[in-house]
Every structure is written in C-alpha cells, then in structure tokens.
Amino acid sequence: MWKKIVFLIIIFLIIVTLLTIKFSIKEQKKHYKLIAIATLMSHPALDAVIQNLKKELEMEGFVENKNVKYIIRNANGQIQLAANIANELSALNPDVIVAVTTPMSQAIVKVARCPVVFAAVTDPVGAGLVKSLDKCEKMITGTSDAWPYYDQLKLIKEITPKVKVLGVLYNPGEAASQYGIKKIRYYAPKLGFKLLEGAVSSTAEVYPVAQNLASRVDALFLSSDNTVISGVGAALKVAIEHKIPLYVGDSGTVAKGGLAAVSVGYPELGRETGKLVARVLRGERCIPVVVARGSEIYLNLKAAELMGVSIPKEIIKKAKKIYYEIQK
Template sequence: MRKLLLALAAASVIAMPVKAQDITVAITAIVEHPALDAARDGVKAALADAGYKDGENIKFLYESAQGNPGTAAQIARQFVGEEPTVIVPISTPSAQAVVAATRDIPVVFTAVTDPVGAQLVKDLKKPGGNVTGLSDMSPVADHIALIKEITPNVKTIGFVYNTAEANSTSTLAAMKVEAEKAGITIVESVATKSSEVQGATRGLIGRVDAIYIPTDNTIVSALEAAVGVAEEAKIPLYSGDTDSVARGALASVSFNYFDVGRQTGEIVARILKGEAPGDIEVKVASGTDLVVNKKAAEKMGVTFSDDLVKRAKKVIE
C-alpha cells in the first residue's frame, strides 16, 4: 500500500501545473556543435513564445558533456540533485544518461534517432512514466536519392561513425536498406573519438565513391577533419544534417535543428502547463530543407545542376 501511495504521489507531481517562479529547465548535450546548439536555442525560443521568458519567469541551466559519456552521466546526476522542473537532454547519449538517473523528474529528450532502440521509451505512442520527446530519425531514403542525383555513378558509400552511439547504428541499418534498393554498397569506417575521425575518413579513400557523415556526435564534432580528407582526395562528402553543410559538407536534405528544438520546446511547455510526460506521444521531427555548398563542390570536384541549386532552401557560396 505504501508503494502504491508513493507512486500516486509521484505521478501527481509530474502532472501538476508548475508555478512560474519555481520553473527551472535543465538542458544538457553530449557535445557542442551547430546542430545541437541550434536545438538548444530552439527549445528556449519555443518556451519564450509560450510565455516563459528567460530570467523573468523561468531559469535555464545548461551543461555540455564535451563528448564524454562518463561526464554525461555525472551531469545527469547533478541535474537530478538540483531537482529542476524538466530536464531536456539533447542527443542519444545524454538522453540515456538522464533517463537512467531519474524516474520522477519529467524528461523531454530531443535529437534522438531511435528512442525505442536506445531504450528511452518502450512505445512511441504511449511512452508512459516520466519520459517523452522528439526523434530526429534521418530521412535516409532522401539522402540516398540526393547522393545519386549529384553523383549518379556512385556504387559505394563510406559511412563514418562511432559504434558506441546507438543513433548511428540505427541510421546505419536504415541506410543499408535504402542503399541496397539503389544498388549501392555501404562501407563502414569507425572512429570512437574525435581524434580518430581524420584517420577513419582517410581509410575510405580508394574504396568508396562518396562519403556520408551521419548525425553522429563524435564524427560531427570533428567534421572539418573529415572534410579536409575529402577535399584532398576530390571525393564528395555528404552529411546527415544541414548545419554540417555550412562547415564544408557537400549537401544534405534534413531538418533545421532550430525547428527541431522549437518542436521540443512545445512539448516542454505542455508539461509545464500540467500534462504528464508519459501521456504525450513521442513525435518525429517534421520539415526537411535542402542545403548545398558550392564552395565544397568546387573543392571536391563536383558540379551542381541548375535545378538542384534552384530547389535548395539555402546555397552556401
């Protein structure tokens, strides 16, 4: 009976609206790079639109794990000890750390490719408990189509990733399915830390016709190292996120991560207004933008068609 009463009490705390002066939203990311930073800023923007103004009626905390899963776990425990109103982990490793650290504080994850595979929730439609959020499952079918459009003779694509990131292994599985349909072979190359990205990329030269960088936090944090190898070898390098195109990748069709953050912030606002996280369906990010980089194309020996450039939401000159 005592356990039942405690469970009911915890559920009522999660579902109750929160007084404005008591609101604290703790945000953490596995690493700092443009896509994850944009998601963080989008969360804050959506909450501002919902009436929660930073420094007025809401307080934000932010910590980056600097690419270290051990640090992510420490940050999660630290945040739980500070008892914020909601915790927003950005990326799969940070979400796993936070979900493991609390069953009471509402958690709204974002930029997580496969929430079920990462064992954050058991069901997307009915997550239950204290966890919900937003998935950014990459539109890999669109990526394969884009790669074939720009480099029509492609037969092999190099996939650089960190095997420890559940989001990347899920993307790899989906990529292989779509590549097989197109008659393309995926060649894997692993980097377990940012300092290994250059070597992992270089190991693909002479073996593949193009290189693909997924939304892998380890690889994206050292994207410029991979881009440098691709430019030197005159081989096209594509990315799973559009923010990486501005950093030297050739092209991508993907989410605007500021919008991903905004969609996440809207979920946080629903919780602040009284909804229980476990009753909120896990959403899949909506919206895809085509972004191309003309300067990268020149360096990698690629020519964009006029039609492709016209279709692009943004063109990096």
C-alpha cells in the same frame, strides 16, 4: 571570555547565513521554474535545437530571469561524463530536465525524479527511452530526429551519378549510429551503392579513418551520430585533398562544409521541443513523442567547388538553402 563571545557571534552569523540562503532558494522556487538542459556536445544541429527551444519557451511566456531559470551542462563529447551530469541535475530537483542527444537522454532517464523531455534522439524506442512512439508515458516525452536515409542516398545518386562505392563513417557505440547504419545498409544496395564502412570511437579518429577510406571510395557519407558530425572538419579536409564529395545528413553540417544533405529542420525540432517543455511546465503529463518531418535539400556550393563537384541545376533549384562559404 571574549573568545567565547566571538565564537558565539560567529556561530550565530553562520546560522543566519544558512537560513538566509535556504529562504532565498525557497523564494526563487516560488517565482521561477527551473529548467535543466544537458547536452552531449556542441555542433550546429544541437546548438540550433537548444537556441530555438529557449526562443519557443519565451514565446510561450517562459522568460529567462523573469519566471524561468536555466542550468545548462555540456559533456563536450565525453560520453563518460553523461552519468555525472545526470546525477548532478537530478539532485537539483528541477521542474524539468531537457536531455539533448541519445547518450545524454539514456543517462538522464536512469536517475531523473522529475519529468524529462528528450531532444534530437534518432530512435527513442531502440534507445530504451519509451516503449512506443504511439503511446504516451507519464514522466517522459520528447522529439526524434530520425534522418530520411532513403532520400539522402537518393540525393547522392542524383548529384553524383558516377558514385558506386560509398564510404560511411560512424560510431558503433552510439545508439543513433546503430540505427542509422542499419538503414544505410538496407537502402544502399537498392540504389546501386556498395558500402565501405569506417568505424570510429572518437572525433580524433575521424581523420585517419576517412583517409583510409578515401582512396577506395567514390564519396564519403557521415552517419547520424554526434562523434562523426563533430569531426566534420577532419572529414572535409580529407574530401578536399582527395577531390571526392563529402555528404552529410543535417543542415548545420552542410554549413560547416558538407556538400549536401536532405535534412530534418533542427531549428523546428528545437521549437517543437520547446512546446513540449512548456506543456510539462504547465502540469501536463503523458505527452506523445514528436517525430520530425522534413526532407529539405541543403547545399554548399563552396564545398562543391573545393571537391570538384558540379551540382545539377535542377537540384540547386529545389534547395531550401544554399551556402556559398564554409562556416568555421
């Protein structure tokens, strides 16, 4: 008899607990907007996007733990995890999913049932996210960080005019890098560069591929994909060992030891992404994609010293920001 009573009490408590949890979730949804953020990995440029996105949303009135909650997932560079993260976040049915990087955005749009805002996607049309940059689509918008490749290659020529052979590291498996290498192949001959390409499929391959290129090139250049950018430390080690310049394409990687870059502003890209998310949370749909505009010069004088490069004074005067140390 007592066993039956205890059993019924346990069942009753379980039912009450489940109802309480269900009610709590409903109450949270009444008071909070749920924002899911998915990124492929962490590196300075992507971290700047997410940090400034959240800052912009706060300025727009969407304050964490007051009227919005964030769920953040990071694949830590493992592209194969993107699909799992996409399915997990889609199942939570958030008010909006922010997908950072091209591979993560591609995974999210395949399964999302809510609005999607992508960020730091080099070629949204080529990646199959949108049909056109000029026409809006109902459930997806975002920001593009297409690099100013001609200006970047021109800067290499201005800082190190003796560079003739340029070694380019890139991951052919990333859509952003496929776009980037096409641009580099197009502009390099026009500026008198011969290219030697080094393909990598993981961050671990950056060091050996850079080593293989180093004795045959006058400078190294990291393309616009997350794999090689995450391996900047390995590329920097090779550049210092061989006393050759290492050029990059974003300001965050200059801080990590890249010699120089003409960069779009990733903090500004984050703010623009935050504005798009705010518009979505207010119910707006069919918002055009925002393409980053920027051609600011970033320099690292410590890296220049270690690579044996003297940067012309006129370039230093034009720089938006100069780093005097290499950030860890």
